[in-house]
Amino acid sequence: MKKKLLLISPGQFGYLTDYYYYCKYLKQDFSITFLCFDEGLEKKVLPGVQIKYVPLKGNRFLRYLRWLKFVAKEVIYSDYHIIFTYSFKFCFLLTLLSGNKSLIMDIRxxxxxxxxxxxxFQNWLLRFESYFFDHIxxxxxxxxxxxxINPSKCHYLPLGAEILQDSNSGYDSIKLLYVGTLNHRKLHESVVGFSKFYKKYNAKIECSYNIFGFGSFQEEELLRQTIQDLNLSEIVKFHGRKNFDEIQDYYRESNIGVCYIPITPYFNFQPPTKTFEYILAGMVCIGTATYENSNLINEDNGILCQDTSDSFYDALEKYYQNRSNYNHDSIVNSLENYTWNKIVNRNLRPYLNAFVSDA
Structure with missing residues (x-):
């Protein structure tokens, strides 16, 4: 019989990529229940996965009490073999309730x-929560x-993406794509760098820049104003927030993915999901040289830059000079071990099976 696995994440099912693919590739071997908030988004369905929703209503304090009560009840009164929980606030309380069930804290x-x-404070709280867990x-x-965090407790479970089929658009043009949050990213600097490149090379090569995402009112206005001030409204398009399904054609048609993250201590060790998505869609990734990006981006699949408009321009110039050297299959193959299929089947599944092999 299948072992029972409980996945816990406050984010609504289907909107945290990692957990969706955990369920997709584990459901053949595990009977999976997923606990999350109902955030009012379209409900995603995955056959073989039971999803239990907690209503997102009331003020922040009341909704969190409701969440903790719901999760506690599920943990105490159900016979799961493994409980795998996202590192939400006060998740350490589960260690007091789980009895002899195997309990894993997941830090994303x-x-x-x-x-x-x-x-x-937030990092201290995360460290404090981790003290209560034997497995992370x-x-x-x-x-x-x-x-x-105590490394002896930790198991490396990387981020990843799916290979996007039919995504080879060639590299004889400059078709930039940015997808993600705008908050704290200073993305307008990439538009300034792109503007400098466009003015120099637009007569020699086709150029475009599509931006999908959302942020604070101030961040969005700064981006719109920068595009307008540089007279790029016909070339740089800010589309706002879209679901991944709505923008897959842009992934297929673009040949440069932009992963523009300020190089700071708090971003340095945060692997960007988009780096995986861009490269596994066959795009050259222009990414800022954070510690984690530097481990992923190389001459075969991208270009590293500093977090300035001038450095972003230099990266575009380098792409232009070397565009004939890029190969779609080489780009995709450079991160082939980071497909969700391989991450789950070669990493997560054996890790979880070790907890139930003697059960």
Whole structure:
């Protein structure tokens, strides 16, 4: 019989990529139940996975009490073999309730707050929660050191993406794509760098830049104003927030993925999901030289730059000069071990099976 696996994540099912693919590739071997908030988004369905929703209503304090009560009840009164939980606030309480069930804490991110005090406190809280768990999965070895978590408890479980079929658009043009949050990214600097390149080369090569994402009112207005001030409204398009299904054609048609993240201590050890998505879609990735990006981006699949508009321009110039050297299959193959299929089947499944092999 299948062993029973409980996955816990406050984010609504289907909108945290990692957990969706965990379920997709584990459901043949495990009977999976997924606990999450109902955030009012379209409900995703995955046959073979039972999804239990907690209503997202009331103020923040009341909804969190409701969440903790719901999760506690599920953990105490159900006979799961393994409980795999996202590192939400006060998740350490599960260690007091789980009895002899195998319990795993999953860390997908450290704090990325700009405020140093808030950043320190959130990382301290994450470290405090980790003291209560004997088993922890985490996205990078660098984050283990950054958070000062006991490495003997930790199992490396990386981020990844799916290979996007029919995505070879060639490399004889400049078709930039950015997908993701705008908050704290200073993405307008990439538009400034692109503007400098466009003015020099637009007569020699086709250029475009599509941006999908959302952020604070101030961040979005800064991006729109930068595009307008540089007279790029016909070339640089800010589309706002879209679901992945709505923008797959842009992934197929673009040949450069932009992973523009400020190089700071709080982003340095945070592997960007988009780096995997761009490269496994066959795009050259222009990414800022954070510690984690530097481990993923090489001459075969991308170009590293600093977090300035001038350095972004230099990266575009380098792409232009070397565009004939890029090969779709070589780009995709450079990160083929980071497909969700391989991450789950070669990493997560054996890790989980070790907990139930003697059960």
């Amino acid at each position: 991110t450290g704090s990325v707050k700009e405020n140093p005090l808030v950043n320190w 999965t985490i996205i990078s070895s660098g984050l283990i050191k950054h958070l000062a």
